[in-house]
Amino acid sequence: MTETKVAQRSTGFIAQHELWDDEQRDDQHGIVRGKTLTVPEFFHVLEEGKDFQFVTSIFDTTNHPIVPPFGAGNFAGVPELDGLPDGILVPDPLTFRVVPWVEKTGWILSDAYFSSGREHPFSTRGVLRRQLDELRAAGYDLVAGLEIEFYILRLEDPMLRPEDCGYPPEAPKVTALQHGFQYLTESRGDEIDDLLSLLRDHLLALGLPLATIEDEWGPGQIEFTFAPDDGLRAADSALLFRNAVKQICRRHGYHATFMAQLALPNFFGTGWHIHQSLSEADRGGNAFCGEGGQRISQTAAQWIGGLLEHALPGCVFTTPTITGYKRYRPDSFAPDHVTWAVENRAAMLRVIGNPGSPSTHVENRVGDPAANPYLFLASQVASGLDGIRRNLDPGTPAEEPYLAQAARLPASLMDAVRELEEDTFFAQAFGATFVDYLIQLKKFEIGRFLQHVTDWEHREYFEMY
Structure with missing residues (x-):
């Protein structure tokens, strides 16, 4: 029908x-x-x-x-x-x-x-759709490829006793699936092949553009990548992917989590990288492809300039959880400065592709796997398009991103919300009603966190004072 x-x-x-x-x-x-x-x-x-x-x-x-x-x-x-x-x-x-x-x-x-x-007005998919409409009016369409990391753990105790059922409830008790710390080895992946094959088959049956399944760094840490797609379908795929993985794993006695940094020993942080380029709406070519020996086009440079310009307030959209900011540490494979570089995984923005390559694109490595996919992508489109409109210069690519003389990414969600409050760009791009609502939402979440006495505080002060 x-x-x-x-x-x-x-x-x-x-x-x-x-x-x-x-x-x-x-x-x-x-x-x-x-x-x-x-x-x-x-x-x-x-x-x-x-x-x-x-x-x-x-x-x-x-x-x-x-x-x-x-x-x-x-x-x-x-x-x-x-x-x-x-x-x-x-x-x-x-x-x-x-x-x-x-x-x-x-x-x-x-x-x-x-x-x-x-x-x-709080429909986040509507926020993305409107940004994509503006991009199309400027003569471009977004092409996005997803690279999402997460953990799968064996569920030992779901903690369903009545005293555990608050909101939030007690976290489930888990054990690791494998030891990890053997990046991209076949043997680690083979240890959990039955589960990974189950996920693969179901995701393909859903019609998701799954490309690769990769063993990551930590114990049971997995990365799924997806073929490039248009912006709206990419966001839809991310939403369905996370939902599917959590449901399938739980049905088979596992717990999948997209939390950025786990409070478990020997578990590395997880990230979400968005690979992005623009296709020309009238001709379909890659607008980021460089010419005359240049690695990237002027359009790509302007897009990068926009992403850098709005990176700090944009963190509320790319990294919306308190835990997500614990990833931003030197030499961690996650960025800690607002930088761009060519084929350098220490930078926030990594340019991939040789001069004249039709696959030239930019990878943004800042994202939290728990981010709302519509807001993550909308922030990229709004920022990049502003860079094109204003002809923003990204400056020289960083050679040592962790040592660069560049702005540091926010150290906390509190800092990121403060950046967004002081910013006017996203209120204009997404509407003040929506941005004010999101700030209100995040301030409430931060307030709950600050009222909680953490394990660190208890160990630090309880005995000695």
């Missing part, structure tokens, strides 16, 4: 508001939320949409309300959230997939609307 035929014959909510398009829905954290429908109800929803509780908009990562739930005027410019009424989820039929690890079950993404037909 095509979207056009549904719209023509329907008189329901979706047709009335002309909502059939390429939109989808995740929450503000990049966490998938939804409902399970019977088949008859699903066909009804294709015309009317599905009621959905927008109370999820006021939750932090562990479902703590960041505002008084029934207060009036909690979010400026969004009176529709007063009283926490239901909204409408509009399914996108183009995203329907059969879930291979669940019997007779499909999976479809939706976008969130208020009952008036207005799109929910």
Whole structure:
């Protein structure tokens, strides 16, 4: 059934508001939320949409309300959230997939609307879509390849006793799958081949553009890479990938985590790298490809200039967790300065490709695997496009990025939020209503963290004072 035929014959909510398009829905954290429908109800929803509780908009990562739930005027410019009424989820039929690890079950993404037909302003996929539209108007399309690291551990105790079931609950007890510390060796990968093959088969059955599976550094640390895709599909793939991996692993007695730095001994940090280039909308060629012996084009240099210009406030979008900033250490394979370089993994931005190569692109190595994929990609598009519009010069590539005389990346989420508060660019690009909301959300999360007495504090002060 095509979207056009549904719209023509329907008189329901979706047709009335002309909502059939390429939109989808995740929450503000990049966490998938939804409902399970019977088949008859699903066909009804294709015309009317599905009621959905927008109370999820006021939750932090562990479902703590960041505002008084029934207060009036909690979010400026969004009176529709007063009283926490239901909204409408509009399914996108183009995203329907059969879930291979669940019997007779499909999976479809939706976008969130208020009952008036207005799109929910906190829709992160909408933020990305608008940035991609601006990029297309400038004559380009984003091409993005994903490289996502994560850990798989053996689940020993899910910690489901009543006293463990708070929010957040107690972390599950786990053991390592293998020893690690033998980067890219076949033997380490072979030790967990049954599980990796299961993941591979299911992800390919979902239609994800999986390219490689690689043994990483730490015990049970894995990297999955994906073939280049257009920006929107790449973000959708990242959302589905994380959801699929966690579900499949849990069903087979494992725990998969995309947390950036684990509180376990001998476990390295994990990152998310986005490989990006631009295709010319009218001709389809790689706009980053250098000419006349140059490694990169002027467009690529301007794009890099934009990413550097907005890197500090942009960290709230690329690294939205408190833990993510513990990756930014010298000689850690994660960046700690706002730098670019040619084929150098110490830099934040790594240029890959030889002069004239049609595969020339830029790898941004700053990302947290837990980042909302729509906001991560939207921040890249907005920043890079600003670099093109303003002809920003990225300067000389760094030879020793960890020693470069360049701005340091934020040391904490607190520092990153402060950078975003003092910034005006992203408020203009994404809208002040959305950016103010995200700052409010992150400040609440930071406040909860600062009220918690950590293990470090207890060891540091308890005995001696």
